[in-house]
Amino acid sequence: MPQILVENLVKTFRVAERRPGLWGAVLGLAARKQRSVEALAGVSFAIEPGELVGYIGPNGAGKSTTIKVLSGILVPDSGRCEVLGRVPWEERRAHVAHLGVVFGQRTQLWWDLPAGESFELLRDVYRVPAADFARRLDELVALLDLAPMLRTPVRQLSLGQRMRCDLAASLLHAPPILFLDEPTIGLDASSKLAMRDFVKRLNRERGVTVLLTTHDLDDIEALCRRVIVLGGGRVLLDGTLESLRASVTPERWLTVDLADGSAPIDDPDARVVSREGDRVRLAFDPGRVAPAALIARIAAKHVVHDLFVENPPIETVVAKLYESRSQ
Amino acid sequence: MTPYAAVVSARFRMLLQYRAAALAGIVTQTFFGFTRLMILTAFFAATTRPQAMAPADIPAYVWFGQALFQMVPWTLDREIAAQIRSGDVIYELLRPVDLYASWFSRAFALRTAPVLLRALPMVLIAALAFGVGPPPSVGSAVAFAASVTSALFLSCALTVLVSVSMLRTVSGEGAAQTLLLLVWVFSGLVIPLPFFPEWMQTFIRWCPFSGLLDVPLRIYTGNIPAADASWFVARQLGWTVVLVVLGRVALKRGVRRMVVLGG
Missing domain, CATH: 3.40.50.300 (P-loop containing nucleotide triphosphate hydrolases)
Structure with a gap:
């Protein structure tokens, strides 16, 4: 079940x-x-x-x-x-x-109390036996590297530290x-x-x-x-x-920083998604063209300062999914 | 420790760490103690008619009132107010505890910790500068203890009710502030309640607010004789029960229809 x-x-x-x-x-x-x-x-x-x-x-x-x-x-x-x-x-x-x-x-966590005291309060609130609590806290402190934060008031922790404490809590x-x-x-x-x-x-x-x-x-x-x-x-x-x-798109994105961002890019396997200044974002299907081959072709025609390959953000995938489902 | 004792203890430790606030509180409360006392002294100097309170009872009423000042629920529980506004109150609902009892425990710490920090100087001023002694009889002393305890629970019940009312509107502080204004005037924080005109006395008697401060103070001074005190304490306890029931019902409804936006 x-x-x-x-x-x-x-x-x-x-x-x-x-x-x-x-x-x-x-x-x-x-x-x-x-x-x-x-x-x-x-x-x-x-x-x-x-x-x-x-x-x-x-x-x-x-x-x-x-x-x-x-x-x-x-x-x-x-x-x-x-x-x-x-x-x-x-x-x-x-x-x-x-x-x-x-x-x-x-x-x-209680903003004005050290994280350790919030943990002790939670121990009592959830009625966790003292021995279990001590063992689990030790594990969590080791795994999440909490030792330096236990005695610090939560308001003084960084966001990353606070989230680790929240997870432990x-x-x-x-x-x-x-x-x-x-x-x-x-x-x-x-x-x-x-x-x-x-x-x-x-x-x-x-x-x-x-x-x-x-x-x-x-x-x-x-x-x-x-x-x-x-x-x-x-x-x-x-x-x-x-x-x-x-189900949505096999596409991946190739983002390139060009010396001249307005240069036209005509490659049969790539489609321009967006241009921001000298940064050009291309969509391609890795099933049709290997990323290395595409990069080589682009670099042959343009002066490339930087590049990276990424998956389209979830919003784009879901937006496409949403479009296709509502049609 | 039970969850509720743990809440009291954690909140207590937190409230005790605000030393600057305690010091500032002692200074202001001393200042207002003298101010209220001078106003009442001037009043007695100008009046020739017999009054509802004896001039000799005034120093005890004023200085013990200043000592218990923080026990009177004239402020919101700011932490819960902030939690409700930010939506962090959601975590309160994720705890395997009775939410009302948990908020009551917080209120208990809120209404006792500051008193413990600030009462002693007021009592010392009363005893050393104004010669305020113990209550007139052992009966009065016992009744005073019972009445202060009842006042504390009444104050907690009212504090929670005000907190719960903030669940209903995004910034429910307006309604809450109105209630707190009534507390301010009708608990005896401004002037002792016997000085209010005769036609208001019935209203005052049947409102819960006098039980927050005026009743224990008048029992201490003997203005309410020990023999009559049980009736007043019973009324305090009656109101406490009513406010607890109201708070529980309102909390249940408030939680059911609560909408935690975003996030």
Whole structure:
């Protein structure tokens, strides 16, 4: 039986709309216009124990809403949802005791207390036996390199340090399920790598089920075999990362910094996506032309200062997916 | 430690670390203590009619009022207000604890820690400069202890209710501030409640606010005799129960319809 089961989840928010200008503000005092926003329009999926699933989609697609429903914070309008056999919002306390959640843009640590004291508070809040707590904290301190931060007030930590502490805080009660909502947002490259490495080990070695929402496709590529793509409150695709790319576009991007950015590029296998100053972005299909061959051809015709090959950003892939599905 | 004791203890330690605030608080509270005392002294010098309170009771009422000043819920729980505005309150819902009890515990620390830091100088001023002694009888002393304890719980219940009201609107501080203004006036922080006109006394008696400060102070001075005190304490406890029930119902509804935007 799946550990996380979601069937036909629907959630609509009512949003007050303000009319523009001063007169609009005055009118708004008397009568508010309301608009319905369908955050989830029938989302279904199932996740087995030990899976590491990427949950992606553009802003407003309903990712965070799903996480909040799964965490028992939001009550959906309709649909079924069970996590470890419990309906999250009906048995909130029992449910959250088996759950770790990290919201990348928020912190669960007490701002004015050292991180270590927040951890001790969480030990008592989750009723973790002292011996288990000491052992887990030692492990987390070693794995996430937290030792220098334990005695520092959280407000003095850098974002990367704070996120590591937040991650540790969500794992002190050894939850079998971890929700990560944009855990790498705003982190520098090395912090991102450390974070990914840790999550991967947690999943492989401890069998912790991880549901990860992110805008960073590199997160997904580094971690997840399975992705669920959300758009407009619906599941657009549920499958492997390869199937996502293949179903949308096989394209990759070649970005080149040229001596003359306005130079026309006419290559049968490359298409210009954008130009910013001297930086030109080309799309190509690695199935038709080898990247090395394309680079050689471009470099033969133009003065190239710098270049790199990358995957189109998730927004582009999902936008294409969204276009193709809505046609 | 139970989760709730842990919350009290963590919040307590945090509040105790603001030494500068405590020092500033002692200075302001001393200043306002003298100001209130001078105003009331001038008032007694100008009046010839017998008043609802004896002039001899005034120093104890003023200085113990200053000592317990931070116990009166005339401010928001700023941390919860900030959490609600930023959406970090979401993490509170992710804890396997009773949210009301957890917020009540926070309020308990908020209303006791500053008092412990600041009360002693006020009591010393009262005793050394104004010769304020213990309550008139052992009965009054016991009743005072019961009444201060009840006032503390009443204050916590009101603090949580105000916090919960902020869940309902994005910046619910407007409604909250109104309530806090009532607290300010009708708890006895400005002038002792017996000095309010006769027609207001019924209103004052049936509001919960007098139980926050005025009742324990008047029991201390003997203005409320020990024999009558149990009725006043019962009313404090009654209001505490009412506010706790109200707070629980409002919190349950507030959480159900809460919308945590973005993120």
